Amino acid sequence: SQKPAPAEKASSLIDSLPGNSVVSKTGSVVLGTGLTAAAISQELYVVNEESILAIGSLILFAYIAKIAREPYNSWASSQIEKMKNVLNASRTQHTEAVQSRINNVGELKDVVNLTKSLFALSKETAQTESKVYELTQQNAVNAEVKSVLDSWVRFEAQERESEQAQLTQTVINNINKQISDEKFQKDTLTQAVAEIEQLVKDKKI
Known part of the structure; x- marks a missing residue:
């Protein structure tokens, strides 16, 4: 070599x-x-x-x-x-995305009015729901008060019935006690005879 x-x-x-x-x-x-x-x-x-x-x-x-x-x-x-190509591709995609969003904004120019209408509707719905809830709560309170008052009325009625029954029983017991008394019986009989004699004198019988 x-x-x-x-x-x-x-x-x-x-x-x-x-x-x-x-x-x-x-x-x-x-x-x-x-x-x-x-x-x-x-x-x-x-x-x-x-x-x-x-x-x-x-x-x-x-x-x-x-x-x-x-x-x-x-x-x-x-x-x-390769990095340059990736950056260029990313720049192109970003530009296309921005342009697409601009086009979408142009197509959705009525979104503001629609959003305002939906907001007003949602506000009215919320107010209605609030009123319904308030009425529901008021009805619940009224029902509870009525239930308490009804219970109190029933209790008072039962108490009065019990007192009347006790008073009636007391009167009956007193009458029975007086009737069973010999002095009362004698006095009553004497008074009855005197009244009959007086009627005879007055010629009413």
């Missing part, structure tokens, strides 16, 4: 570095190299297998990020376009 030319290989490596221009890409490499050399010279940094592995991983991640940048940009563009 044919090996790539050194110029192509260098260009590919530069393209894989982060940055927007050749100056920024190479500048980051020079800066990184300078910092690494300074750290090594000051014994702040020791080259070992772990550091080499870390550098290789960073280079690999940078290369993967460059490769994935274009698909991500394409996906982001498609998502932005």
